Amino acid sequence: MKLQQLRYVCEVARHNLNLSTAAEALFTSQPGVSREVRNLEEELGVDIFVRHGKRVVSVTEPGQAILEIAGRVLGDIENLKQVGQDFTQRDKGELTIATTHTYARYVLPQVLQRFSQQYPAVRVSLRQGSPDQSWDVVKSGEADIAVSTEPTKAPDHVVMLPCCGCERAVLVPHGHPLLKVKKLTVEAIAAYPIITYDSTFGGQSKFYRAFAEKGLEPNVVLTAIDSDVIKTYVELGMGVGIVAKVAYDRKRDTGLRSLDASKLFAASTTYIGIRANNYLRGYTYDFIEMFAPHLTRAAVDDAMRTNGHRAPSRRAVAAQSGR
Amino acid sequence: MKLQQLRYVCEVARHNLNLSTAAEALFTSQPGVSREVRNLEEELGVDIFVRHGKRVVSVTEPGQAILEIAGRVLGDIENLKQVGQDFTQRDKGELTIATTHTYARYVLPQVLQRFSQQYPAVRVSLRQGSPDQSWDVVKSGEADIAVSTEPTKAPDHVVMLPCCGCERAVLVPHGHPLLKVKKLTVEAIAAYPIITYDSTFGGQSKFYRAFAEKGLEPNVVLTAIDSDVIKTYVELGMGVGIVAKVAYDRKRDTGLRSLDASKLFAASTTYIGIRANNYLRGYTYDFIEMFAPHLTRAAVDDAMRTNGHRAPSRRAVAAQSGR
DNA sequence: CACCGTTACGGTATCCGTAAGGATT
DNA sequence: AATCCTTACGGATACCGTAACGGTG
Numbered sequence: 001m002k003l004q005q006l007r008y009v010c011e012v013a014r015h016n017l018n019l020s021t022a023a024e025a026l027f028t029s030q031p032g033v034s035r036e037v038r039n040l041e042e043e044l045g046v047d048i049f050v051r052h053g054k055r056v057v058s059v060t061e062p063g064q065a066i067l068e069i070a071g072r073v074l075g076d077i078e079n080l081k082q083v084g085q086d087f088t089q090r091d092k093g094e095l096t097i098a099t100t101h102t103y104a105r106y107v108l109p110q111v112l113q114r115f116s117q118q119y120p121a122v123r124v125s126l127r128q129g130s131p132d133q134s135w136d137v138v139k140s141g142e143a144d145i146a147v148s149t150e151p152t153k154a155p156d157h158v159v160m161l162p163c164c165g166c167e168r169a170v171l172v173p174h175g176h177p178l179l180k181v182k183k184l185t186v187e188a189i190a191a192y193p194i195i196t197y198d199s200t201f202g203g204q205s206k207f208y209r210a211f212a213e214k215g216l217e218p219n220v221v222l223t224a225i226d227s228d229v230i231k232t233y234v235e236l237g238m239g240v241g242i243v244a245k246v247a248y249d250r251k252r253d254t255g256l257r258s259l260d261a262s263k264l265f266a267a268s269t270t271y272i273g274i275r276a277n278n279y280l281r282g283y284t285y286d287f288i289e290m291f292a293p294h295l296t297r298a299a300v301d302d303a304m305r306t307n308g309h310r311a312p313s314r315r316a317v318a319a320q321s322g323r
Numbered sequence: 324m325k326l327q328q329l330r331y332v333c334e335v336a337r338h339n340l341n342l343s344t345a346a347e348a349l350f351t352s353q354p355g356v357s358r359e360v361r362n363l364e365e366e367l368g369v370d371i372f373v374r375h376g377k378r379v380v381s382v383t384e385p386g387q388a389i390l391e392i393a394g395r396v397l398g399d400i401e402n403l404k405q406v407g408q409d410f411t412q413r414d415k416g417e418l419t420i421a422t423t424h425t426y427a428r429y430v431l432p433q434v435l436q437r438f439s440q441q442y443p444a445v446r447v448s449l450r451q452g453s454p455d456q457s458w459d460v461v462k463s464g465e466a467d468i469a470v471s472t473e474p475t476k477a478p479d480h481v482v483m484l485p486c487c488g489c490e491r492a493v494l495v496p497h498g499h500p501l502l503k504v505k506k507l508t509v510e511a512i513a514a515y516p517i518i519t520y521d522s523t524f525g526g527q528s529k530f531y532r533a534f535a536e537k538g539l540e541p542n543v544v545l546t547a548i549d550s551d552v553i554k555t556y557v558e559l560g561m562g563v564g565i566v567a568k569v570a571y572d573r574k575r576d577t578g579l580r581s582l583d584a585s586k587l588f589a590a591s592t593t594y595i596g597i598r599a600n601n602y603l604r605g606y607t608y609d610f611i612e613m614f615a616p617h618l619t620r621a622a623v624d625d626a627m628r629t630n631g632h633r634a635p636s637r638r639a640v641a642a643q644s645g646r
Numbered sequence: 647c648a649c650c651g652t653t654a655c656g657g658t659a660t661c662c663g664t665a666a667g668g669a670t671t
Numbered sequence: 672a673a674t675c676c677t678t679a680c681g682g683a684t685a686c687c688g689t690a691a692c693g694g695t696g
Contacts, residue, residue, distance in 0.1 A: 035653090083367065358677085378676070
């Protein structure tokens with residue numbers, strides 16, 4: 001069995017079971033892919049792909065299991081390379097962060113500024129999307145870490161590290177009646193049209209629950225995935241905005257006022273997400289600690305260890321002694 | 324990078340960093356091992372082993388990480404082979420169970436009898452030891468599953484599936500005064516010398532706690548790891564035995580009487596343990612379900628999925644496209 | 647007919663074992 | 672002096688790309 005074969009098989013699966021395009025993506029010849037796939041199938045004794053005549057049409061049942069394991073192996077090979085990089089080019093590399101607009105725009109800038117100062121040679125990329133998308137991107141290994149609220153569905157293979165609460169604020173234009181209210185209540189808010197995050201975003205259940213508890217139904221007139229968009233429409237007088245508290249900056253948002261709503265809506269939690277069994281570069285640990293000081297390297301390792309890692313297997317090693 | 328290299332490196336680590344014996348174990352030449360280890364080190368850019376002149380003396384820090392990952396890869400390669408076996412030789416293979424004397428002797432026989440009837444071509448081996456040992460053996464991959472009470476230290480990389488309670492009984496010889504007691508109490512037991520399991524066995528904390536709660540200290544005169552040994556000494560009149568309820572068989576143990584102690588000592592739980600990310604043969608699932616009917620294949624998979632598995636990584640695959 | 651996967655073949659690079667050479671204990 | 676790792680060398684193997692072939696839609 002060769003790593004090449006695992007690579008080929010995974011690549012074929014990723015390219016709609018098309019050997020030719022897979023070969024192209026692998027910068028190799030198409031007959032070579034065909035041959036190695038067959039060699040692997042022969043060695044394992046089972047077909048991975050279902051062929052109709054001379055066309056690959058689907059994945060067999062054992063093929064599913066094989067692809068999953070093969071993918072894990074390739075991920076680990078990548079991890080090995082990362083270990084090398086980590087010790088030779090300590091301060092150089094890439095860091096891909098999957099996050100939402102709110103974090104990318106209002107929380108991460110300060111952290112990333114500090115980070116880039118310390119690690120000027122690390123190329124940081126942000127992958128912006130909904131919380132669910134962020135978690136998926138981490139799960140698939142496209143991003144190193146997620147910074148987001150919790151996903152709607154619990155993501156397997158990903159370790160979630162709670163960071164801090166993410167409180168809400170109510171944004172209104174100048175002179176809005178809500179500014180005169182002595183004590184802000186859910187009832188008071190419910191009287192106005194509401195602009196808030198799209199339902200693909202986390203923490204919305206808590207938002208609706210707060211209204212439901214009072215027997216109210218919020219009149220949500222507009223949703224967006226973007227705090228800035230919400231602010232724009234609030235400024236236009238289309239409604240009151242309910243956004244993350246951090247999204248309001250008194251100096252910048254001169255057309256708006258912010259009212260603390262942390263007591264009204266249960267705070268959702270900010271998490272950092274890491275793919276299980278992923279080797280993290282030293283600077284990634286540092287980034288995490290900059291973001292959430294309590295998440296030291298030891299704390300992160302500990303959380304990962306109790307979730308995904310696995311130790312070497314004596315038996316597996318012994319079983320392969322014969323070449 | 325080649326799988327061979329990973330195998331070599333792991334084997335060297337397992338053989339006290341001795342290349343020669345590692346080479347022997349791998350059925351290859353010693354210079355070959357030396358060369359491939361260096362090749363891998365060169366490819367990754369870091370030393371895995373520390374050399375004093377021409378002697379390998381220890382593992383470097385990156386080496387530690389590399390060995391861990393390499394071991395995981397080799398385990399997965401083994402998993403791939405298991406997939407093949409599972410679909411070609413469905414009913415043939417091996418099943419290694421790590422367990423304690425009590426389970427091996429009193430619980431598993433009935434299950435294994437049924438199992439062997441259904442899978443005559445599966446070679447079952449029992450690896451007997453303390454609970455901690457059982458878990459370690461599963462963790463290392465030497466055994467497929469553990470059947471045991473909980474370990475003293477939580478084992479990472481292992482999925483624990485609760486099966487059922489494991490209640491205690493008090494064993495006494497015929498004519499023992501305890502047989503005349505109306506309601507068995509901890510106090511009554513404390514009046515006699517006690518024979519029970521060795522402290523390396525689980526559930527002992529619950530045993531001592533029951534006494535401590537009454538301000539008593541049990542007079543443990545003898546400990547053993549083996550219910551049969553305990554029974555022998557009880558029969559000799561050396562004390563009262565406190566053992567797992569299942570270890571008493573009225574028909575066989577004619578010289579003894581059993582008193583239910585399930586109310587006196589908190590029941591410890593029986594667990595099945597599986598190594599995270601281990602591919603399980605079909606018959607292994609069947610064995611588990613025979614042992615604990617509620618642990619269906621779906622239930623087991625689900626528990627494993629939320630603990631260890633990992634999906635293929637697009638990024639890792641893409642990063643390796645260039646050969 | 648265009649696309650796609652398999653088979654056949656030959657050159658090349660890689661791999662591995664043998665033999666000899668320094669270091670360390 | 673014995674053990675252990677490294678270097679050097681040569682032969683066999685296996686790998687991979689090119690070219691031609693056979694199905695499929």
